Amino acid sequence: MPRVRVAEGRRTCPLRNRENTITIAQADRFRDHDAMNVHSRDWSAFVTKAPSGASHIELAVEGIHCAACMARIEKGLGRLPGVENARLNLTTHRLAVDWQPDATNAGAVVDKLESLGFKAHPFDPGEMRGRDDAASRHLLRALAVAGFGGMNIMLLSVSVWSGNVTDITPETRDFFHWLSALIALPVVAYAGRPFFVSAWAALKARSLNMDVPISIGVTLAVAMSMLQTIQHAEDVYFDSAVMLLFFLLIGRYLDQNMRRRTRSFAENLAALRAETARLIRPDGSTGDVPLSQVEPGMLVLVAAGERVSVDGVIEEGTSEIDQSLVTGETRLADVGLGDRVHAGTLNAAGVLKVRVTAAAKGTLLDEVTRLLETASQAKSRYIRLADRAAALYAPLVHTAAALAFIGWLIAGIGWQPSLVIAISVLIITCPCALGLAIPAVQVVASGILFNKGVLLNSGDALERFATVDTVVFDKTGTLTLPDAALANADEVRAEDLELAGRLALASRHPLAAALARASGARDPVTGAREAAGSGVKATVDGVECRLGSPKFCDVAEDAAAAALALHPDASLIVLARAGxxxxxxxxxxxxxxxxxxxxxxxxxxxxxxxxxxxxxQAAVAMVADELGVADYAARLDPRGKIARLEALKAEGRKVLMVGDGLNDAPALAAAHVSMSPVSAVHLSQAAADAVFLGESLAAVPAALRTAHRAHVAMRQNLVLAAAYNCIAVPFAIAGFVTPLLAALAMSASSIIVTANSLRLRFGKAD
Structure with a gap:
């Protein structure tokens, strides 16, 4: 899809058939106009074909707040003719839909979403991040407005109901009530917008969500207060409505803040995928071109130290390829004429000419990306505790409030007192405590984990960490350190190590770099010459010295094999000197x-x-033996790792996957929960639910312990919220609670839930 180049600030905007340079403000206007005219968009341009022949589209969906939204979208789309699969990621709001092209089309999918009350956009990770950030800023502003307005209205209420209440004249009381109304109306209109918009969308789609009773309660409280102000009544409930919004916005902001930490893997592909290739033209000249212009059959040049940008076959040159981030293989692979290389691998030594078999599409990276998408969508089916509780909330609240109103109306107390009681029921059952129950624990627990070097990527990761019963480790870069090290330092003389280190400083080879670090050498040998992909030679004190591969240094194959038998997971570097x-x-x-x-x-x-x-096999077996791990498997590609995880899942196990390479990314997404070291490739970090810092693996058990304690606190909070409702609702239905007291009780329940969450900071580290 063509992209628009943006001047002064460079924001890309997915506008079709435009190749102009525009300003950011113009891009925003185009995007807004495009969103407003969703029906005029040619959605077929965003459809891809699956190998099975089905059509596939990925959309970013606005207005999703809970599991009920997810279920409504998936079930609603599932009723469209020809739709085979509809999966929504609750965290990233990314929707993937597959359908038979002869039965429906992309426009019908988007229209169905609109009829369900949700707005769709083509999925663009950068644009999604912008929307998430904008939503968080709006929630924070709404929270500030609600807090400021609530404090002022409460001050006015205290003035009316202070110790000299008998001295307050009706005129003074009415004046304070009108001042409260003057503050409350704009505050509610602005701060309540996140709930009103969501509730209206749900009602238009003839469904209910948590925001419907919230909006009804706030609107009725404000409307009743206005009516009673006009009628010069003693009681008004502006403070109740604003306090309700304030505490709800705290929970909504905390939840949004946790969710937006998750970034789609698509933002991070550039870490391994070069965006250009050095094309060798028919006349022999070279030039960098975008991957989109590279076709199969073309010839590209890959210099030493560069990352390979295409899949292809070597036509000229020899080198060693570092595949550790792609396949997990620690040894550098010797490559030459006719050997295949893959995008994402690192050319460690010589210059290569590669005949392209796949460039922008169809590479190994694309295959890994496809597997990762599938695994991520499957994992997004997990529903959080709060979402499961919220699914029961809305119908119960509406039923309780409606029964209270009808019951008291039949009892003959009049419609206004009956409505006040119904409002009190709506407010006192408001999901403030429920809304804070999970996000408050998440924020506290994520702070604890941050201090332990663990950064959470997913809002529901804590709940999944708490249920883990199986831990699966990748080896290369996960159980081992990311950088190679000298394994037999105690078997060589110090002077030999020093000389080898000085020679190694003249090489760009990653194994030579490891040897140089181990020796601590700082003074390279002068006059050293590197033979690309083989080694370094120089004359030291009149003696010819070589450092490199056994072949380069003329070492017999049986001697090299004997050394490798002692260190089967190692690579050999030889120091050879005449005599x-x-x-x-x-x-x-x-x-x-x-x-x-x-x-x-x-x-x-x-x-x-x-x-x-x-x-x-030998390298994995040695590590497994050192760690005392009986179950291990070697030479697994991404499909093999996913297959093993699926087998464990079929056994009923909850798997924590810990990995760092490109080949681990699909497995990280497929596992019940996952972690990745900060040294991992960006693709793996994005697929993982948590990233840990430093060289220590202690972050893994620390995350499990903290998650277990957090899960206990979440359940306690939900029980507290439920117990509060069981106690408070009967009093409200019985008419013993005014909307003001209901708001105070609701606030007290939220404070209790927050205090219980903060206990995590002072719990045992066990």
């Missing part, structure tokens, strides 16, 4: 410092531990 025996250095990715103790701790807690890796 001296060669010195062999084994370089490998070392285990993280606390890997052994962390795995032992997890097993002590009764958790099942497995290792799934794309590395070769």
């Amino acid at each position: 001296a025996a060669p010195v062999l250095f084994a370089v490998r990715q070392a285990l993280r410092p606390d890997a052994v103790s962390v795995v032992a701790d997890l097993k002590r807690r009764g958790l099942h531990v497995e290792i799934l890796s794309g590395d070769h």
